[in-house]
Amino acid sequence: MAGSCGHVLVVDDNRVNRLMLSHALEAQGHQVSTAEDGRQALQLLRSEQQGTFDVILLDILMPELDGYQVLEQVKKDDRLHHVPVIMISAVDEMDSVIRCIEMGATDYLPKPFDPALLRARLNASLAEKQLRDLELEYLEQVGYVIDAAAKVEAATFDAESLDGVAARDDALGQLARVFQHMAREVYAREQRLKQQVQKLRIELDQTRQAQQVAEITETDYFQQLQSRAQDLRKIIDGA
């Protein structure tokens, strides 16, 4: 099965091992970063590149921080604990491997390295990571829809804020599209009502003006003035 590519962090104090692993991983299409001890590995994992690593290949015996300590730190870190860790171990280190798996390591890779085994174990871990990433993204987008529901109720919802979720082709995407449709419908109805109100207001003003005119023209005083004006016009015409 062909696997997808990812960003792999190789942590090993042995240069030959780092070179061999990097060479094999790059040949398989992965992006590779290396650290020569545990401290350097944690710095890389927590640097700006944080979150960009898809798998960690971790040696056990190292200076500074060893593999156990790095694994412990990774598993304690909310932003790193989901990154799969594959332990690199010699065949006679099974006790250490078991301890690491109990601490949360995903798998182990025996030394000397077998490229086919490396590929298989890495692909399995990458698939697991990708599934986890999808799950996290889904939960995040469910959060957006819940937030949108509250905003719809408060009449502060902006339909475009759900564009990302609405692009999904699953049930969540459909729900987001329903929200967007509802919000756009409500907006269009609001606009139509505003226009009708405006029209009614104009008609009301015109009726009121006509009424005022009628009120004036129907008074006795106005009638007298009108009659006097007619008389004056006759005099002027006769002169």
Added chain:
Amino acid sequence: MTSTGAVDRSVSDALLESLGGDQEFLVELLNTYFEDAPQLITAMQAAVAAGDAEELRRAAHSLKSTSATFGAMDLSGQCKVLEMMAKSSALQGAEAQIAAVATEYERAKAELETVQRGS
């Protein structure tokens, strides 16, 4: 040159095959090994002098692992003895064992140089 027995050629051949027959990369790996192995032996000597069993274990473990990668199985075995001594903090006799490692390394290196030349 015939094999001296210091290197299991089936291992070094399998390594080259796993590298896709990339002799140039094998040369680079061996050059790295030739640079690092003497440093690891020096680190072992320093660790014994300082009574630092953990550092001795780490250096012996590292040389054991890479030596096995290239097929230097006797050297790897000598390193493993040293690693076990360090693991149980039994440093008596460690100096003599490091000397044995150094001697075996020279033997392995000579044969690995022929592997490097592809002969």
